Amino acid sequence: MARAFRATTRGYKADLESHERRLLSQLCADVITMLETRGKQLTGDDAPAGTDAEDDYAHFRRELAGLGDQIDGSDAAGGLAPPDDAALARLLPDASSDPQEAAQFRRLSESSLRESKLADLRAARMALEGEPVSLTEEQAPVFGRALNDVRLTLASRLGVEDEADAEQIHQMAKAGSAATTEALMAELYAFSTWLQETLFSAMLDVMPEDD
Template structure:
């Protein structure tokens, strides 16, 4: 059973089951793939593997592992380069990860042209660092690594929330209820469990980060 993040004199520590670390790592890899596909599309590289392909392929490994448990994800991603700027992603998950900086389309396109690349690379770096941290057992984070891991978890949560259609607190509560029913029967049920788990893990990390004094006894581990 997973044990929540807790503060120690050496940083933050959580015990996760091997399959939990594996699934979280794969989710991070899925989000990285989405972001990289967006970059390739904007640069004109690898036209046969665009962000559209990434959205269709996302969580494909879950469909293979859970054959017959749901119809998969149908979200589409497309992108066009606006004159003098960059248009936002049409895939809802990417649009949430890479939000527009202005409600005015032309201004937003200019901001996106200037800033989206650095935002994408920052997110990819966080997600890669999180995957490295998930290779350790227990998962142990330094003071510097903790916010990076938290940001990566948040991007995973945002992606899952979008795929699950979470738009408000009522939607989130319904997903948490679905996650508490037990063994996943569909792909959406599995995503609901992963959303609830990643939310809980992020909350325990942030709670530990708010602790004024770490547990000195834990630091002797």
Template sequence: MAHGFKRTRKGIVGRFEAPEVRLLQKLFSDVGETLAPEPREEQDPLEALVGWDEDVPEPTDPALRRMLPPASSDPEQAAEFRRLTDRSLRERKIAALRASSLALESEPVVLTTEQAQDFARSLNDVRLVLASRLRIDSPEDAERVAELTDFGKAESVEQYMGVVYNFVSWLQETLMNALLKTLPAR
């Protein structure tokens, strides 16, 4: 069973069982695939080289909309910001997910502060996707999901996703607590 993350002299350390490692790696991979941009039939070579696209529509997938929300309530400003930043934001998120997955290859997992920040971002993206799929939009929805998982054994896809959501939430909380201990004392 996972022991969560703790700050030590070696860095931020977490211990996981093999099934937990496989689960997290699968979640990181799935979210990375969700973030991968849709292939375009024709792309301007200069756009590909520079890293922005002329027309980047807002994502239709609710999970992607949570991970890549509009930067402004003004539709024109939001579209311009998305055009300039969408690709690089996706690439940074995918890179963090891959790095987090690779970090799970060692036992125990030992992270530097920077690696822990990437790991926390990756866990947050996983939580955003799971929350979207579980339709968690309010504290009441979160309570509904928590009640789903109180039965001990997951008997439906929704209950299983709820258990995974709660595990990832707990893991992120332990990681954030460990990261807080790296801040200088006031």
């Protein structure tokens, strides 16, 4: 049985079962793959024969949406279109409600945002190798961000769009059947939510009072 994150004299620790650590690490790896694939698509590094049809279709859809993209995802004004995938679009959101402004901002900042997220996720996988999982004060926010990206990805895959959806997922997780992929994802979402809540509650507790 997992024991939540709590503050220690040197940071934070949580006792997780080895299968829990393995599942979380695998989820981090999945998000890493998504982000890396996006990077490769933009730099044109990926052109394996098998994905041609899919790429053509994605391009076609962007054209259809009136974004007039080049194949590398840049638009006529030199901006960068958001990812088609909903989970990726949530991890790398638009920085402006004005699509043109958002595309320009993305052109300048998306790759560094991707790299920061990749570094967080890789560090989280390292931390998940340990038993107990222990984090220094410096590592805790890094682990928290990675865990949050995992949660955002699961929530997107589960179609969570409002608080009622989120509540439904928690109910599904409570039922605990894990009989379907969706039920398993719901359990993982509830588990990572619980883990993150305990970590940040502990972090808020030890945060010094205002100057």
